[in-house]
Amino acid sequence: MRVIIMGCGRVGAALATELDEGGHEVVVIDRDPAAFTRLAAEFGGRTVTGLGFDREVLVDAGLHGADAFAAVSSGDNSNIIAARVARETFGVERVIARIYDAGRAEVYERLGIPTVATVPWATGRLIRYITAGSSPVVWRDQTGEVSLVAIVAPSVWVGTALASLAEVVGGSVVALTRFGECRVPDGVTLVQADDLIHLAVPSGVVDGLDDTLQRGPTDD
Structure with a gap:
């Protein structure tokens, strides 16, 4: 391109x-x-x-x-x-x-x-x-077991709790960048369009991360 x-x-x-x-x-x-x-x-x-x-x-x-x-x-x-x-x-x-x-x-x-x-x-x-498709990994620990990834919020997650998004991929929310400001979100923060979400996840889920998140929230 x-x-x-x-x-x-x-x-x-x-x-x-x-x-x-x-x-x-x-x-x-x-x-x-x-x-x-x-x-x-x-x-x-x-x-x-x-x-x-x-x-x-x-x-x-x-x-x-x-x-x-x-x-x-x-x-x-x-x-x-x-x-x-x-x-x-x-x-x-x-x-x-x-x-x-x-x-x-x-x-x-x-x-x-x-x-x-x-x-x-x-x-x-x-x-x-x-x-729109390069690796989301911005850091990986020395053992290679944990990766820090940064993703733009998929539209299917807008209005859903950030914690729920992280749970689907077995990770934790580290930080959220919204309107140019980076902060640590609380447990009830909802996903908004164009959010940049920073997650700590097991490295084994990185390759399938996009596909997993594009499926959207799961029904309990």
Whole structure:
């Protein structure tokens, strides 16, 4: 798939490198050409110097027909403008923006533009959102028995207790990211659309995790 990334800071460079290593076609935009030095030496994608919300720059980057666009520069305004241009002008369906201000993030989530904030799982969420099928594992203990996974809430679980979701896969809820804010949920927190859920699960269930969760809550 072809992915356009605006911003080559730490998150943008890490995202571009991981997608490139995964065999995807990656183009990175940044107004500062020196920023591209953050990319791995083996990076095989393309770089474009310019403003990521400038339409001519986006055309040069190949946004027409792209599969995904990620706006991850250091500026909230630039990210959201670029995200909206990608969605509304170029018709890219899979668009995500990095928003530092949690209040703004909530507004844009309601407008249908998923966001990530400055949380440890930012790059992980971007990868999973863009590729929709890569491994959800973000950490595994030294014995390999327990994995920490991060998943976007399946729609069939919306309105159901987080604890019930975790129970189905034999795990525990570690944290919840909602509207750009990460917190430890209580026992009665319900799943909402676009929640990023962090679970500790037995490593043996990871391969079948998506299929298990897509079946939805079980009837008692």
